[in-house]
Every structure is written in C-alpha cells, then in structure tokens.
Amino acid sequence: MRHYKLLGAFLSLLMIGFHAHAKYEIDRVEPTFWWTGMKNQDLQLMIYGEKISDLKPEVSYQGVTLKQAISVESPNYLFLDLHISPETNPGKFDILFKDVKGKTVKRYAYELKERSQKGEEYKGFDNSDVMYLITPDRFVNGNPDNDNVAGLKEQSDRNFKGGRHGGDIQGIINSLDYIKDMGFTAIWVNPVLENDQETYSYHGYSTTDFYRVDPRFGTNEEYKQLSDQAASKDIKLIMDMILNHCGSEHWWMKDLPSSDWLNYQEGEFVQTNHKKAAILDPYASKIDKEKYFDGWFVKTMPDLNQRNPLMANYLIQNTIWWVEYLNLAGIRMDTYSYPDMDFMAEWTRRVMEEYPNFNIVGEEWSENPALVSYWQKGKENFNGYVSYLPSLMDFPLQGALKKSLQREAVQAYNGGLNTVYEMLANDFLYADPFNLVIFPDNHDMDRFFTQVNGDVGLFKMGVAYVLTMRGIPQLYYGTEVLMQNEGHPGDHGIIRTDFPGGWEGDKVNAFTGEGLSGEQKDAKEFVKRLLNWRKDNKAVQEGKLTHYAPENNDIYVYFRYNADEKVMVVLNKSKNNQTLKLDRFSQLLEGVTQGKDVISGKSFDMKDSIELTADSPMVLELK
Structure with a gap:
C-alpha cells in the first residue's frame, strides 16, 4: 500500500510540474x-x-x-x-x-x-429605399496597394474571370456621391469578410474569419468608415451574411472544437440535394430533409451545425456584433432556408429583439410563392412553425417578370404580361408582401438586359415595374448602363464583370459617361430620373396598390395611391402604338383630369383615352 501512495504522490508532482512548465x-x-x-x-x-x-x-x-x-x-x-x-x-x-x-x-x-445608440434607434431599410447591389471585387479599385496581400493564398488576376480583380471597400467609399446622385438610398454589399481560399475567393461566400474584413478589400475600420460616410449621405448599409457554411480554409478547420461542429463532419462528402420542396412536403422522407439541411454546397463550403448550442450562439453574437459595430440598416441573409430551421427562427428573433426597427431580407431562391411566404414573420403556417424574418427576396415575382417580358411568350390567357399579373395575385400568401425585396436580377443570375435579349424597350418596362411596384426595389451595379452577359448564360465571372471606369485606364467610364453608347447613356438617364422621382413619391413608396388584369397580354395597368397622391403605371409591350380607353379605370380616375408622364415629361388629358407609345412604360402622376 505504501508503494501505491508513493506512486500517487510522484504522479501528482509530475502533473504539477507539467502544468508549471x-x-x-x-x-x-x-x-x-x-x-x-x-x-x-x-x-x-x-x-x-x-x-x-x-x-x-x-x-x-x-x-x-x-x-x-x-x-x-x-x-x-x-x-x-x-x-x-x-x-x-x-x-x-x-x-x-x-x-x-x-x-x-x-x-x-x-x-x-x-x-453609440440604442437598439430601438437602428432604422432598417424600408419601402422608401432602393438598394444598389455591389460585388466589391468587381466595382471599383480604390486602393491598388491591397490587390495582393502577403500571406493570403489567392492573388489578383484581372484577366481571369473567376479571379480577384482588385475592387475594394475604398472603391465603394469613393463612389458614394455617384450612388447618391443616381438616386439610390441603400447599398447591399456582397460579403467582404476574409475568404482565404485557394481559388474563387473574390465572391466572399466562403468565410474564413467571421470577425475580420479580408485585407484585399480593406480593414474593419474601412468597413466602418464606409457605413459612416454612407450614412452622412443618407445611404443605408446592408451587410450580406452567411450562416449556413464557412470556407474550408477557416481557421478552426484545423482544430475543430467538437465532433459535431459541422454537419457530416466525418466520412464521405455529402452534398445538399437542394430539394426545397421537402421543407413543406407532407410526404417528404427523413433522408431528403436531412440532406437538404445538412448537406454541403460544395467541398470547399463546410456546412455548419447550428444544432450545437455553442455554434448557434457564436453565429448569433457575430451577427449582433456587426450590426452594432457598423450601425447597419439591414442584413441580407444568404441561403436562408438551408441552415437548421429552428435555429434560423431563434437567430432572427434574437436580432430583431435587440433591434426592433431593423430589417432583414432572406434569400429563398424559389419561384414558388408558397415556399417563399413560409419564412416571413406573421405567416400562420400549417405546421405551427413561427418565423421572425421580416423580408424575403421576391424570386417568384422576378421569374414572372422575366417570362412576361419575353417576346416569344405565347399570346394566350397565361402568356405575356398576364404572367406577372397572376403572380402578383398570389400576394395573399404573404404576411407582408409590401416588405418583400423586388429586383430584375442579382449577382447569381443573368443580367437583366441579357434576360430581355438586349431589347431596350423591354428593359425600361422591367425597370419601371420594379421601381413602382409594391415592395423594396433592388438593382444590381451596372444595370443602369445595360451591362450584360450575352453569349455566356449563367457565367458568374461574366455576370460580375468589372464596372466600367472602376479601374485606372478603363476606356469606358460609366461614372462620367465617357465611352458609353447612346443607348447606355439613355438607359442611365432613364434609371436616374425614376430613382430620384421615387425618392419623393409617397404613393409609390408606401401607398396602396390596385392592378387591372391585362385584357390583351401586351398592356398592363396598375395604380399606386394614398390620400394625397396617385400614380398610374402603364406597360405597353406591343410593338405598335396603342390607344388605351380609360373608362375601365373609372374607379381610380374619378376626379382626375390630367396625367403627367414622369419619364417623357408629356401631359395627357385623362378624359376618354390616352395614346401609348410602342414598346415602352408610362408612369403618370395624376391630378
């Protein structure tokens, strides 16, 4: 027994010595x-x-x-x-x-x-705003000195469409006057946090440090400077966030905290099945749901396990940290439905509890409004799921708008402009359709000018629709100068082409107009005119909406109005001038005698009929 006591004492001394050294x-x-x-x-x-x-x-x-x-x-x-x-x-x-x-x-x-302020004072983006979506690496190179940073894996290569081109936060700061002058009131900036991946790191969706801006974009302090300077010009900052996954080169991947930090952490790679319908499908199998929520996008994007309470709290606190640090006006949440759905409810609840007047828009990329509406706050769901998410990207309306504006659309009951009319009629599914974000395109889909096959008339109708329809509009950088990806369908590297004039030596400069074609200059002026007009029009920002079913699929009419203002929007997709009789709209034209087109400046007598120009929109202020 004495030997065991001596051995125990020796081991204790050994452990004390080990800890001491x-x-x-x-x-x-x-x-x-x-x-x-x-x-x-x-x-x-x-x-x-x-x-x-x-x-x-x-x-x-x-x-x-x-x-x-x-x-x-x-x-x-x-x-x-x-x-x-x-x-x-x-x-x-x-x-x-x-x-x-x-x-x-x-x-x-x-x-x-x-x-700096209390949570109640954080005013989120709303219907008075129009967002300008920016992919930082492809917008403006404000600081060439940070194009290549020692110690980071991928270096700048502007000749590679999938490489880093050098755009940065300083470039956005330098462009705030342009953005304000165009008439935008908010900027949604694609992710700028560290993405120290071997390749394709420019897009920002493979985070390798959740608390650090990528040095090739700038610093945390510059991000804060962007927010402050934007606010001084009445421009709100919306941060793009990702809770579903991180990058495979994230610092913790070499030493994970626990065996359940990631989904499918051990074993063979399991990819998500992208079967969104499984979320609501009453007949869905367990494995289909599991693979949707827990599967990885690609091998370089490890899927985070938000059912781990430490992971969940880490992500929630990280979100609140950035909101507080940057004085954000909103969040755009990437792949909203892919993380654990109970966690997403708690994440939105915690953020909105801290900032009651904030706004968050979630990405649920589906053209089925039943799937999209499921996630909005206030929706009474069949399975009792309670969401706290205020806003969603309106992919169903975007898809319908694209189909409506196609020239080859079948001129039948459901063809032409009737397609977008019928999709809008599904708004009864949403708890708050006026808080949806509407858009003609974004960083993941073909440029809008490409979607309408380079047809300027259709382009103008689509933009006019987005800027006057219910919801919160968003336009992608370069839309104003007809940027396109013709011949490269779905090619993200081409879709996210460098903004003309964003680099020293560019022969075309969209900021100054140098080198732009006549069509591009006209499109830019068209967008600018509508944006700046919308800034002061409460009827379009927050008024009621009444639309009229297209009697022929080439003409669509709707009204935005409040107690003081009334706007009539007419889309004429016909290749011919048309006469629009007004008796059908008497309910909303009662007492109206004059209409002035915001786009052309022309005035119209609103007594019996008005003449519509072929292939164009009309936005009439009614008196």
Missing part, C-alpha cells in the same frame, strides 16, 4: 469586444489557444459575472458565459487564467464599449 497561449477571443447596455445581458466568449481548457478563468469587474466555463473535446477551446448587468460601465477588465495551483499564468484584457 506547460505553454499556454491565447490566440483568439471572439467576439473581439462587446458593449454595455445590450438588451440581452448574456455574452458567451470563445477562447482559443493551446491547452487553454487546462486553466480556470476568473473575472473581477463590477457588473460582470462569470456564470460558467465550458470545455469541449478540443483542449484548445474554452467558452465563457458572462452576465453583464445593465449598470455595468464601459471599460477594460482582465480575464485571469489560473493553473491547478491557483497561479495566474495568463491574462487577457477584454473591453466593453459604450453603445
């Missing part, structure tokens, strides 16, 4: 800092560093309580649950890390900042 590191603490006065008073810190879970953390700061420390499978992680009381003052405090003998072997200074 162990090298402990703190490589990361995320969130990197936080704020006092948040509505949710709990904060969970992820501490990462060599053998950090061997140590016992302690906190001594008035108002801050360390509730618990959570160890996971990897010894290099420690999660700290803190409670921050409402009375806590901003400031820095030390987190002490002690060994088994109670000796402090590491300390970390953590900061609580003072909030």
Whole structure:
C-alpha cells in the first residue's frame, strides 16, 4: 500500500510540474469586444489557444459575472458565459487564467464599449429605399496597394474571370456621391469578410474569419468608415451574411472544437440535394430533409451545425456584433432556408429583439410563392412553425417578370404580361408582401438586359415595374448602363464583370459617361430620373396598390395611391402604338383630369383615352 501512495504522490508532482512548465497561449477571443447596455445581458466568449481548457478563468469587474466555463473535446477551446448587468460601465477588465495551483499564468484584457445608440434607434431599410447591389471585387479599385496581400493564398488576376480583380471597400467609399446622385438610398454589399481560399475567393461566400474584413478589400475600420460616410449621405448599409457554411480554409478547420461542429463532419462528402420542396412536403422522407439541411454546397463550403448550442450562439453574437459595430440598416441573409430551421427562427428573433426597427431580407431562391411566404414573420403556417424574418427576396415575382417580358411568350390567357399579373395575385400568401425585396436580377443570375435579349424597350418596362411596384426595389451595379452577359448564360465571372471606369485606364467610364453608347447613356438617364422621382413619391413608396388584369397580354395597368397622391403605371409591350380607353379605370380616375408622364415629361388629358407609345412604360402622376 505504501508503494501505491508513493506512486500517487510522484504522479501528482509530475502533473504539477507539467502544468508549471506547460505553454499556454491565447490566440483568439471572439467576439473581439462587446458593449454595455445590450438588451440581452448574456455574452458567451470563445477562447482559443493551446491547452487553454487546462486553466480556470476568473473575472473581477463590477457588473460582470462569470456564470460558467465550458470545455469541449478540443483542449484548445474554452467558452465563457458572462452576465453583464445593465449598470455595468464601459471599460477594460482582465480575464485571469489560473493553473491547478491557483497561479495566474495568463491574462487577457477584454473591453466593453459604450453603445453609440440604442437598439430601438437602428432604422432598417424600408419601402422608401432602393438598394444598389455591389460585388466589391468587381466595382471599383480604390486602393491598388491591397490587390495582393502577403500571406493570403489567392492573388489578383484581372484577366481571369473567376479571379480577384482588385475592387475594394475604398472603391465603394469613393463612389458614394455617384450612388447618391443616381438616386439610390441603400447599398447591399456582397460579403467582404476574409475568404482565404485557394481559388474563387473574390465572391466572399466562403468565410474564413467571421470577425475580420479580408485585407484585399480593406480593414474593419474601412468597413466602418464606409457605413459612416454612407450614412452622412443618407445611404443605408446592408451587410450580406452567411450562416449556413464557412470556407474550408477557416481557421478552426484545423482544430475543430467538437465532433459535431459541422454537419457530416466525418466520412464521405455529402452534398445538399437542394430539394426545397421537402421543407413543406407532407410526404417528404427523413433522408431528403436531412440532406437538404445538412448537406454541403460544395467541398470547399463546410456546412455548419447550428444544432450545437455553442455554434448557434457564436453565429448569433457575430451577427449582433456587426450590426452594432457598423450601425447597419439591414442584413441580407444568404441561403436562408438551408441552415437548421429552428435555429434560423431563434437567430432572427434574437436580432430583431435587440433591434426592433431593423430589417432583414432572406434569400429563398424559389419561384414558388408558397415556399417563399413560409419564412416571413406573421405567416400562420400549417405546421405551427413561427418565423421572425421580416423580408424575403421576391424570386417568384422576378421569374414572372422575366417570362412576361419575353417576346416569344405565347399570346394566350397565361402568356405575356398576364404572367406577372397572376403572380402578383398570389400576394395573399404573404404576411407582408409590401416588405418583400423586388429586383430584375442579382449577382447569381443573368443580367437583366441579357434576360430581355438586349431589347431596350423591354428593359425600361422591367425597370419601371420594379421601381413602382409594391415592395423594396433592388438593382444590381451596372444595370443602369445595360451591362450584360450575352453569349455566356449563367457565367458568374461574366455576370460580375468589372464596372466600367472602376479601374485606372478603363476606356469606358460609366461614372462620367465617357465611352458609353447612346443607348447606355439613355438607359442611365432613364434609371436616374425614376430613382430620384421615387425618392419623393409617397404613393409609390408606401401607398396602396390596385392592378387591372391585362385584357390583351401586351398592356398592363396598375395604380399606386394614398390620400394625397396617385400614380398610374402603364406597360405597353406591343410593338405598335396603342390607344388605351380609360373608362375601365373609372374607379381610380374619378376626379382626375390630367396625367403627367414622369419619364417623357408629356401631359395627357385623362378624359376618354390616352395614346401609348410602342414598346415602352408610362408612369403618370395624376391630378
């Protein structure tokens, strides 16, 4: 027995000696800092560093309580649950890390900042706005010095359509006056967080650090500068976020916290089946649903397991951190339906609880309005699922608009402009159709001018429709100068072509008009006129909507109106001039005598009929 006691004492001394000489590191603490006065008073810190879970953390700061420390499978992680009381003052405090003998072997200074404004004061994007969607790498190269950054895997190659071209945050800052002058009131910027992938890293959808702007785009401070300068020009910033997946080169991939940090973490690669219908299908198999939610997009995009509560909290806090840090006016959430659906409900609930007047638009890429409407806040779903998502991208209406404007569309009951009319009639499915984001195209689909086969008349009708229809409009950068991808259908590298004039030495400059064709200049002026007019028209921004079923599939009429203003929109898809009799619209034309076309400036007597120009829209202010 004495031998066992001696052996135990020896092992204890050995362990004490081991801990005394162990090298402990703190490589990361995320969130990197936080704020006092948040509505949710709990904060969970992820501490990462060599053998950090061997140590016992302690906190001594008035108002801050360390509730618990959570160890996971990897010894290099420690999660700290803190409670921050409402009375806590901003400031820095030390987190002490002690060994088994109670000796402090590491300390970390953590900061609580003072909030610049309360959550209720964060005003989200709304119907008064029009978004300008920007792919940063392809917009403007404002700082050529950051095109190539030592230590990052992919370097600049403007000759490669799938490579990095050098556009950056500084380029967007430099272009804010142009964006404001055009009439846009919000910018949705594709992701700019670090994407340290081997190839195709420019698009930003393979995040490798959720708290760091990619140095090839700039810095966190420049991102904040963009937000501040945009706000000074009454332009709102909308951040593109991804909760479904990260990049395969994310820093934690070399040392995952636990065996359930990712979906399908071990074994062969399992790709998502993209079967969105399985979400609502009453007959769907378990495996179909599992592969939809848990499967990876591609091998370089590991699918995050939001059912792990530590992962879930990490992602929620990261979102709130960026909203608070940047004073965001909104979020566009990528692939909204692909993560765990219960987590997405909790994510939106937590964000909207912290910022009640905020707005979030989710991407559910389906042309089936029953699938899209399922995710909107206020929808009473058959299975009891409760969502807190305010807005969605209106893919059903976009698809219908594209089909309606095709010249080859069959001129039958469901052909022509009747297609978009019938899709709009499905608005009864949505809890709030006026809070949907409507658009002619985006960064993932053919350019709108390509969709309408280079037909300027159809282009103008589509843009006029988007800018006067219910919802919140969004246009993609370059739409105003007829950018297209003719001959390259679905080619993202061509769809996301560099904006003309965004690089020194460009022969064509869309900012100044130098080198633009007559058609391009005319299109730019058309878009600018409508955008700036829309800024001051409350009827189009937030008024009621009444539309009339197309009697022939070439003419579609709808009205936007409130107590003070009334607008009549007429789309004439016919290749011929038409006479439009007005008696059918008497309900909304009562007391109206004059109409002035916002586009042409012409005035019309609204007594019996008006003459419509072939292949064009008309936006009439009624008096």
